[in-house]
Amino acid sequence: MSLLPRTAEEFSSAEYWERFFQKRGEKALEWYGDYNTLCGALHKYIKVQDKVLVVGCGNSELSEQMYDVGYKHLTNIDISETVVTHMNQRNAQRRPGLTFQQVDATQTLYEDASYQVALDKGTLDAMASEEEGALARRMLTEVGRVLSVGGRYVCVTLAQQSVIRLAVEHFVELGWAVRLHCLQKESQDQDDSFPLPVFVLVCTKFRQPMPTPxxxxxxxxxxxxxxxxxxAELLSSVKEHQAYSVMRKRLRTDMDANTNPTLTLCHVKTGLPRYTLTVQDCPPGAKVPRSNQFAIFIAPQGSETDWLYSSSEGRRQLAASANFRRxxxxxxxxxxEYTDMQAVQSExxxxxxxxAPPGMPANHQVPFLSVGGSLGWREVVSKGVSELSGEFCVENVRGEDGELYRRLVFLSNIALVQSESRLVSLTKAPSHKKNKRKAKSMAPPAAPTASLSVDSGFLCCTHHEVMVAGLAMLGVGTPQNKDVPLSVLLVGLGGGGLPQFLRDFVPSVSVEVVELDPAVLEVAKEWFGFRPDDRLTVTLGDGLERISALEKEGGRLFDAIIFDVDSKDSTVGMSCPPAAFAETLVLQKVSRLLTPTGVFMLNLVCRDTVLRNSVLERVQAQFPSVLSRRxxxxxxxxxxxxxxxEKETLDASPITLPFLTQAAKNLQSALCSNRTGNSPAPHIDIAELLKGLSVV
Structure with a gap:
């Protein structure tokens, strides 16, 4: 299967090309390639007997080299009298039939349809920037006039976006066929900072314009x-090849271990992404065996969003463990579809x-690494579109612990699992395994999807477990609170695993969930075992508006308010919660909606240290006691x-709070005794979760 490279990095044309032309300066005009480099493409479209008009020939040797191999009908034109005089003198004796004429390419005197080929090496690139492209358009119009039916405009170009767009759109409007060859340039000069591919644009003239481009x-x-x-698709493909060339240059030089270039390989026929490759280098000074220069690690299907493979910290840990230079x-x-490991390696x-890293021998044998030699397993069971979040899919995967899991993933951010639940066979008791790092068989399940159900007693997300454990601060499960109602407001439904767990296992609880996206609610009910009832209700709408409405109504307080909502704004260094949920006015409203002994729980995901500290300062300003569990x-x-x-008693970090020790036991006992019927036992260790608490 053929693969098309597509970089995920932005290739900024304006800035890049500005640097390029400044760097190039007076470099030899053969930078685009001489006859030996271009002959394969030129021979496909230019016959030896064709009459060829070489537009803007300059002092390039290309016409001379073509003449020497048999092309005898070349007319070379250039607007520079100096160049034309020089080239005629240079070829007078050795190539008497090779002529050079001083002619303006935008207004030649040649007859209509008098040439079979117009050959352009770099002239379009030079002219397109003049008069906002008007000069280049006049040149292309003149080319179209002098070419006969079936004739071709063959242009050797670096394909700057504005240049290639101008030419392609011009000929598409005329109804010509447009084909572009990308000739990957291998730079021999390792100091050349512009190792771009050369493109050959071929535009063919038809007697009748093509109705469809x-x-x-x-x-x-x-x-x-x-x-x-x-x-637009053609221009995008050009940009991808240029960016890939730039990446290759970066990878062949010493690279900062903190940068992680990413490359997407697409199926060449469908254009769909097939593989995403992320490069991770060991830090300078790392002790790596000489034989361990380079390796490829295949992440199991369904595990690519795991911390070890998706985060920069995890990839650094994986690289250090593998102990390869790259x-x-x-x-x-x-x-x-992926057949097996051997097929993936062949692709x-x-x-x-x-x-490969710099200095790597071309014949070096590169090892392929994996988890137990398996590709993993994944099954997409549902697809849909949310008006708020775009396309999504529900998929079953086999975890590295051998268990089956169901996930909700929004395709706008495939590196993030929105929700996850563990699956069990309806005829098999769920296991109590938690560690997904212990690899087992990755074979697909023997049971069909219909015979699988969600294990409501198992929380896949540790932060959900911590939120449940936090209820110990309320004294849940103590004899005096045995029949006391407990009210929870949860903003953010996801797959519904957390609120369903609270409903099924916490005594006397009532949970109101606020969810913005109706599509998420339907997915939770259909695929994740979410079952609303009189003690588990859902309010569809904006969480901030619901909080404001509750505060305005008055008369209703909550024992616990939980924010478990993510941000769609990837430009902010905080993915949970959205910035508006951590503003002072919102936190004030939350504090007024809590009972005097109530607890506010916030899932905070912030990579920006300054932003995190700012959030913590605002939280501490409203809540005298703030504990953190990383x-x-x-x-x-x-x-x-x-x-x-209890803030005054907290003076160590991490800490074990004496007043929570018994509370943890009470909550653990309450969760286990509150389950009804055939519901599974909760897989959670309250005391262990509370051990990691520290004072903010």
Whole structure:
């Protein structure tokens, strides 16, 4: 299977090309490639007997080299009298039939349809920036006039976005066929900071304009053409190849271990993403065996969102454990089929050496690493579209612990699992395994999806477990509170695992969930075992508006208010909660909606230290007692905030709170004794979860 490289990095044309032309200066005009470099593509479209008009020939040797191999009908034009005089003198004796004429390419005197080919090497690039492209358009119009039916405009170009757009749109409007070859340039000069690929644009004139544009991209001079639907797709493909070339240059030089270039490989026929490759280097000075230069690690299907593979911290840990100078971590995409490990290796092998570290021998054998030699397993069971969050899918995966899990993933952020629940067979008792790192068989389940159910007693997210454990601060499960009602307001439904757990196992609890997205509610009910009733209700709407409405109504207080809502704004260094949920006015309203002994719980996911400290300052200003429980191996931390109580006794970090020791036992006992009927036992250790608490 052929793969098309597509970088995930932004390739900024304006800035990049400004640096390029400044750097290039007076460099030799053969930078685009000489005849030996271009001949494969030129021979495909230019016959030896064709009459060829070489537009803007300059002092390039290309015409001379073509003449020497048999092209005798070349007319070279350039607007510079100096260049034309020089080239005629240079070729008078050796190539008497090779002529150079001083002619303006925008207004030649040649007859209509008098040439079969117009050959342009860099002239379009030079002219397109003049008069906002008007000069280049006049040149292209003149080219179209002098070409005969079936004739071709063959342009060697670096394909700056504005330049290639101008040319392609011009010929598409005329109804010509447009094909673009990407010739990957191998830079021999390691100091050359602009190792861009050269493109050959071929536009063919028809007797009758084509009603539907013919747009094709070819990899290399002999690559099979890939048909594209619109000009934007062709321009995007050009940009991807340019960015890939830049990445290759970066990877062949010493790279900062803290940067992680990412490359997406797409199916060449469908254009759909198939693999995403992330490069992770060991830090300078790391002791790596000489033989361990480079390796490829295949992350199991369904595990690519795990911390070890998706976070920069996790990838650094994985690379350090593998102990290779450079490790490329490969994630496989959903909606793609993968036969076995050998087939994956065969697909990736042609691209591997492009990503090798500097100084790597070309014949070096690159090892492929994996978890137990397995590709993992994934099954997409449902797809849908949310008006608020876009496309999503529900998928079953086999975890590295051998258990089955169900996940909700929004495709706008495939690196994030929105919700996750563990699955059990209806005929099999659930196990109590928690550690997903202990690899088992990755074979697909023998039972069909219909015979699987969600284990409501198992919380996949540790931060959810901590929030449940935080109820110990309320004295849940003590004899005096045995029949006392407990009210919880939870903002953020997800798959519904946390509120369903509270409903099923916490005595006398009533839970109101506020969820913005109706599609999420339907998914939770259909695929994640969420069952609303009179003690578990859902309010559809904005969480901030609901809090404001509750405060305005008055008369209703909550024992626990929980924020477990994520942000869709990736430009902010805080993914949970959205910034508006951590503003002072909102926190004040939350404090007024709590009972005097109530607890506010916040799932905080913030990589920006300054922003995190700012949030903590605002929280502390409203809540005298703030405890934090960080989640091992993740960025998450849960804040447990109360309006008063035990702060003066908290003087160590981490701490074990004496007053919570018995409370943890009481809550553990209450959770286990409150389950009804055939509901599974809760898989949670309250005392262990509370051990990690520390004072903010």
């Amino acid at each position: 013919i747009l094709e991209m070819c990899l290399g001079e002999d690559g099979a053409p890939t048909r594209l639907a619109v000009v 490790l490329v971590i490969v994630a496989m995409h959903r909606n793609q 990736l092998s042609p691209m591997v050496m492009d990503l 989640i091992e191996g993740e960025v998450n931390e849960v804040l447990l905030c109360s309006l008063g109580g």
